[in-house]
Amino acid sequence: MTIATGSDLAARADRVRAAAFRMRHHVLDMGEVQGQGYVGQALGxxxxxxxxxxxxxxxxxxxxxxxERDRFLLSTGHYAIALYAALAExxxxxxxxxxxYGADGSRLPMSGMASYTPGMEISGGSLGHGLTxxxxxxxxxRLRGEQPRIVNFLSDGELDEGSTWEAAMGAAHHRLGRLLAVVDMNALQADGPTKGVLGTEPAEEKWAAAGWxxxxxxxxxxxxxxRAFDAAARRSASVGEPAVILCDTRIGHGVPLLEAREKAHFMRIEEHEWQLCREQLTDNHPGEQAR
Known part of the structure; x- marks a missing residue:
């Protein structure tokens, strides 16, 4: 069990960076098993x-x-590779x-399945359903008198979905103050750049207008x-405003070879490139190896 807010920010940040560094290596290791996958999002x-x-x-x-656990719901089932890395950490x-990862009979399928994986709360993948x-x-x-935080992770592509906004309005209407939405704003979805598929900006104003x-x-x-998670945690209450954190991330973050990929939604990575990716990740995070 972990929970910490308000303590030494620098020390907390160091712990998180070290964990993220190890998680990125886990992602590369899993990706190499298949030779492809949603590696860019997971690194981001x-x-x-x-x-x-x-x-x-x-x-x-x-x-x-x-x-009494907090619930983490992965709406973006194809990000399962990222969550497996977090669950391992x-x-x-x-x-x-x-x-x-991705093998027949594995508890770690390429798309998240609650029936297979410990710690996977829902089977995601039908985008736009997670927030509902x-x-x-x-x-x-809340009706049972329990007090967990419900954290829903979704993507900017899911902001295209009407069901997402129905859920957002419903959460505000019912004043679900223990609900936190975390949106990966990586500006890319399966059909191309998010802004070219369906413009959803200004996202902050839209969520605020929905009562978040x-x-x-x-x-x-x-x-x-x-700091953003702390601010949301301070406002968490049984009855109150739900909270959302829009996270601008970079596809392939930490691995320049992958950051520069043109086709980055579902990456195919050549056999000889995996070790190069690891070396670039390590070179870009020299202080994390000793943590």
């Missing part, structure tokens, strides 16, 4: 997930169904199991992330 959101699992969420690694799944599930979960736990406490941060700036 590693700081966000590390901040949540190392610093914010209340859970028990050895008891994924602990009734958190101790919920063994690091050695990551090598089974989170709203129902927040209502249900809204923050927007650089999703690869760990201290900024921690």
């Amino acid at each position: 959101v590693a700081d966000v997930l590390a901040a949540l699992y190392v610093d914010q969420l209340r859970f028990r690694a050895d008891d994924p169904h602990w009734p 958190a101790g919920t799944i063994p690091v050695g199991e990551l090598e089974t 599930v989170a709203v129902g979960m927040a209502l249900g736990t 406490f809204t923050q927007r941060v650089d999703g690869n700036d760990v201290p900024a992330l921690l």
